[in-house]
Amino acid sequence: MDIWVSVQNALGTAESEHLCIDPTDVAKLDPPVLKSIQSVPFQTDCVSVAWEVAPTSSHIEQQCELRYRTREDPGWTLVPDIVSPNLKTHHCGFLFGTDYRFQMRCRRVTAMGYWSEWSPAWNFITHEKAPAGKLDVWWKMTPVDSGKRAEVHLLWKALKRNEVNGRTLGYWVSLSPRRRNMELTAVCNTTEMQCNFSVLAGVRRVYLSAYNSAGESAATEVIFLEKKGQPLAGIHTSPCDEHSLWVHWEAPRAAATGYILEWRQTPLPGPASRSMSWQLERNRSATKALIRENIEPFQLYNISVYPLYADAVGLPLHTAAYSKEKAPSCAPKFRLKSVSKSHAELSWDPVPTEMQNGFITNYTIFWASTAGDELRAVVNASFTTFTIRGLLPSMMYKVHLMASTAAGSTNSTTLTLVTPALDENEIQYLLLFFGLLSVLLVVLIVCFHKNRRVKNQFWPSVPDPANSSLGKWVPANLPQETLQTASAREPGLVTISDITVLEKGAEKKAPLWWKKDPVPAAAGSFPALPKSYIHPSSSGLPSGSRAPGEARPGSYVNGAGTVQYAKVVADGYRGQQQHVPSPLYIRSDSTQPLLSESTPSPKPYENLWFHGAPQAGLHCPSSPEDAAFLEEPLIDFPLLHGLKIDGAEDLHDFQRF
The missing domain is CATH 2.60.40.10 (Immunoglobulins)
Structure with missing residues (x-):
């Protein structure tokens, strides 16, 4: 048969080269049809396949090909050059109890034609036998x-x-x-x-x-061997692809018979027993193994390797790995822990393990002020706090955190902080200062309003004799008075230049030197009046003469020395303790002559207040002269005639004239 191609258009006609062929040599046959597939008896691994050719090509001698595969196989296994007049073939090497898929195609046996299409698939399960081998x-x-x-x-x-x-x-x-x-x-x-x-x-x-x-x-x-053998010398991992990892280890010193590899996802997606995967490496000289089961990208896996010995199981060695990494799914949540005028302390929570997508290599903290200054600091992945130093007071800063892995980084939200003008300690000091100042001002105001009372508390008011009632009763220059005594005893005139009267409480006790056994008073009698302080003189004698045999007292006028006039015993001021002995009151040193002849100076005496009856306990004078000195009434004392004595209601022993 001569075959060519002719092409014609408006410009002319063109022909291809002429091809002379036999039509049967270039024919494409119809596909065959599988008729049956059977296992060979006696539990062998062989099968018998029978088929039929298409009716249109039954007169042509054909050459066929058979292919098969299991459901798990990615490719086909081809059985070529099948030429069988009876349309049957036998083939061995099949697995027991396995589901296979069979197909067949044919062409002319001279190999000059084209292959037919593959026949429809035929599924067949080989016969079973008891399992063989040992389990890991x-x-x-x-x-x-x-x-x-x-x-x-x-x-x-x-x-x-x-x-x-x-x-x-x-x-x-x-x-x-x-x-x-x-x-x-x-x-x-x-x-x-x-x-x-x-x-x-x-x-x-x-x-x-x-x-x-x-x-x-x-x-x-x-x-069940004890887990007490030697561990591995070292372990590390490397990714093979997204769904597998290479685990490398250094063999232990002791000879191992094999290795057990364990790995589990972290955090556990389910119960520990369900989420754990493992693998047995029987090669005792192996130093690496590829793990594929349940490996997913961007997930953290904890891997352990146990060496196996003849009589024990070695202690495990652990590591962690990712088959593939990427930037974290989220940045850590950070917060302001404390802030002062010069520094700010930040803290954050680590990124959850399931959100890390890789190993966190570091954290980077960025901060920028409103003035345009931008700084940053890089800290290790193990840190969860950081203190920014060198900040300016009363300044606003914007801060954000970046978490990084080997495959990328993720930024957190921005935190705005404002540094205070003063530190907390300085504020406390200022508050304390103003508090003390306020208290001081209040105290001063109270003192100004209550100055008299405050003054009396710190400086008690001591009475000024110049402002006493006696100063108002007696003129500043008291005129000399002539005291006339009783006619029976007429001493010379006595000139008194000055007198001081001190008040004494009614309930004060008499001096110890005055106390003696009390003399009981007669019932129904009046208390004896105190006698005059003037010594009595003999009747009918001149004022300046003395009775025979009586010693003349020394003159107290124009004396060269100071003469004790009186001694007053008093309590302390306003109930205060009296630690200093009572002072002696000295008669005036005036040299003004008396109106009459000098009379002897009286003996020292105490100016006493008498309270109650004689049984109050006053002792008699210790000498006759003192007794004579007190025989005359105290009312006859010069200058007392014109005085109003305070507390006269307490002077029960005095007779008013």
Whole structure:
């Protein structure tokens, strides 16, 4: 057959080269149809496939291809060059109890034609047999009931595809291996990949088996070894992709038989037993392992590696890792802890782990004043407080915080703060100062309004003799008076230049030197009047003469020395203690001559107030002269005639004239 292509337009006609071919060599056949797929007897891994060709091409000898795959396989497995006159083929290498998908296509056997389309798919499950191989097992043991029992959390991995030999129906956990004609005592029968049970503290091993419809696998012995072996020398991680991590470690000094890798997401998305993943590395010389199970980007994983020894389990070594990082989802919430005129203390809460999206490398604090000055400080990720120093008083600042990871940063909201003009201590000092000043002003105002009372409290008012009532009664220059005594005794005239009268309380006691046993007074008699202080003279003698045998007293006029005139005993002022002895009152030193011949000066005496009856307790004078001195009435004392004596109502022993 000669074939060419001709093209024609307004300008002319053009033809392609002529191709001479056999039509059967370039024909594309219709696809075949799978008729049946069967397993070969005697539980082999082979299957038999039968098919039919299309009716339009049944007279042509054909060459076919068969392809198949499981549901988990990403690609197809191809069986080429199938030429069978009876339209059947056998193929081996299939897994037991596995669901496969089959397709077929054909062309002319001379290989000159084109392949037909693939036939419709045919699904087929191979026959099963008992599981083979051993399970990978890991366990956790916790003592309970005061160490008498132990809670065991047993975990295992599913058998490999070439070992499962079908659909696993469940797992048995027993305290002893299965023996022929012996019923199995199971502590756990489950379809899951873990089991919790309780055993006595002395139990050190259990047996685990998987089973399907064709039988049960050989038991895997699980020995509960103590976790006291040597740990790894070091551990670190590196990301492989978003869903896997490389875990690298340094082998321990002791020879290990394998390694157990544990990892769990932080924070835990569910119960600890459910969220933990693990993996057994059987290669004793391995120093790294790739973990893929339950690894997600931007999530933190805590990874632990246990070395396995023949008689123990090594202590774990821990690390943390992200398969992929990005900027934090949010910045930390920070707040103003304290502020003064020169510094401000900030604090913040760390970003929640599920929002970090990576390892926080540092925090950066930015602050800017209204004057345009902008500063920043970088602190370690372990810090949660920072103090900004060098601030100006009475200034407003805007502050924000930035959290950073290796893949990016996130800024927080802006915080506005205003520094005070004064520190807290300075404000306290000012308040204290103004408080004291106010108190002082109040005290001064009270003192000004109550100056007399305050003055009397600190400086008691001492009476001024010049302003006393006696000063008003007696003239400043008292004229000399001539005192006439009784006619029987006529002494010379006495000139008195001055006299001082002191008041004494009515209830004051007499001096001790005056006290003697009291002389009882006769019933119904009046109290004896005090006698004159003038010594009596003999009757009929001149005023200046003395009786025979009587000693003439010394003159007190024109005497060279000071003569004691009187002694007054008084209490302290306003009830004060009298610590100083009573002063002696001295007669005037005036040299003015008396009107008559000099008379002897009287003896010292005390100016006493008498209260009540004689039984009040006044002792007699100690000498005859003192007795004679007090025999005359005190009323005859010069200058007392014209005086009004205060407290006269208390002078019960005086006779008024």
